Amino acid sequence: MDNVFLFEPLALEYLAAGLKEDGVKVKILDMRIEDDLSTVLDEFSPDAVGLTAFTNQVNIVKDLARDLKGYDKDIKIIIGGHHATVAPEDFNTIEFDVVVIGEGVFTMKEIVRAFKENGELSEIKGAAFPSVYGLYRTEKREYTELDNLPLPDRELTAKYRKHYFSEWFKPLASVRTSLGCTARCNFCSLWSITGGKYLKRSVSSVVKELQTIKEENIFFCDDESMCDWKRMDLLADEIREAGINKKYFLYARVDTIVRHPEMFKKWADIGLKQVFVGMEDYSDERLSSMNKGVTSRQQVEAVKILKSYGIMMYASFMISPDYTKDDFASLKKYIRDLKLTYATYTVMTPLPGAVLYEKNKHRLISRKPEYFDMLHTLLPTLLPLKDFYYEMSELYKSAIPLHRGFPVLLKFGWKDMLSRIKLLNFFLKRLKTTYLDYQ
């Protein structure tokens, strides 16, 4: 995936900004780019190390924590991020000193302060401590108002910044404007993490942050950017008034596009180039069983609206493990009828913290963290695995006909396009043989 998109480590930049406010000396090591840990440890010699991970990265951070303790057993290791938030007990191992649940800036500040002053860690809200008796959890920490957080510290990633990119945008910066979602899809855990709330920053604080960013391309690193359309309408006005000239890429829902086309027009005028849309499925029955809250009719309309404003739809479909060959064929026909120019396909995955996970956790065919990458099925497929993955790779290969996909690929430029085609070929081969991973 890191060959397809690599985004700045915004979580670490937030945490670092908070610590620097307290006079703590901080370094960010982006090990996706610079993997020489021992040199950094020799030079920087940290007292504490914070690690972040999604579920598919759990074993990576466990190995890292082991390496760190092997280097110096007194280094305090703090783990936070999405997986620590939804399944903290998975980090109940001796390598970790503290597990942080949820938003981490203030928790991290308090932890470091307690380490420095030999203070009482158990009084810090939103933390958990590994022990042989199980994870000891402190009182829950409510989500911080986003405007109370410092702006992320991008100076600490200055040397890496040219490497951050997504398919069409390089270099790319990320800005978080909100957290949570107003929808209640059963495959997603994000709305429940914030206790159902949609937290948002003020328009002025987002504009202030945008003014500090050098990159021309901006990804709005939200769970769902457009939920509060009035706020986003205002943000577009303020961005224009401030004379900010950038290109934007964000997540939006089909129903928001259909209900507020004029707001998308406004955003297209100030630089919105691409919208990632979770289309998920062609069938209204399946959409409804996911509690997606949109219909295929709305999808058709949303495609037309974005196209009419020259915004590229980055359509994402989630293949249910119960897909038959007919379902694959119907999805392919649907995508062709919609005249989409770009689409990606993942496998519907029960992610920890989601309703879908709670309902299915007893029947997972694997629990390997690495397989929570939305490409490995974790539920039994109706088709034999080999056929399922053959059909998946066929979708990638041929659902978008060449005459429609090619002009979009051309936007990469010839040189980049050739390397992209090579990468796609490699990916397709890998996808087709994914069934072998289960043997």
Ligand code: B12
């Ligand atoms: C942007 C994003 C991406 C970016 C990458 C972001 C990055 N920095 O690398 C891209 C598009 C590349 C991406 C890819 C993927 N993503 Co993604 N992504 C997100 C999204 C929308 C926002 C993440 C983010 O940066 N938020 C902004 C920062 C500031 O917030 P934060 O990470 O939550 O950090 C705060 C706290 O968690 C805490 N914290 C975090 N780390 C730490 C560490 C310490 C020490 C402490 C104290 C606190 C702390 O404090 C932070 C400060 O505010 C999340 C949704 C979400 N809310 O997490 C999904 C999400 C993380 N992605 C998800 C998935 C599944 C994937 C993919 C596997 C999907 C795929 N097949 O393509 C890939 C995996 C990529 C990989 N390399 O392995 C899932 C993860 C589910 C899970 N259980 O793991 C999420 C939660 C979406 C979802 N609907 O469930 N993703």
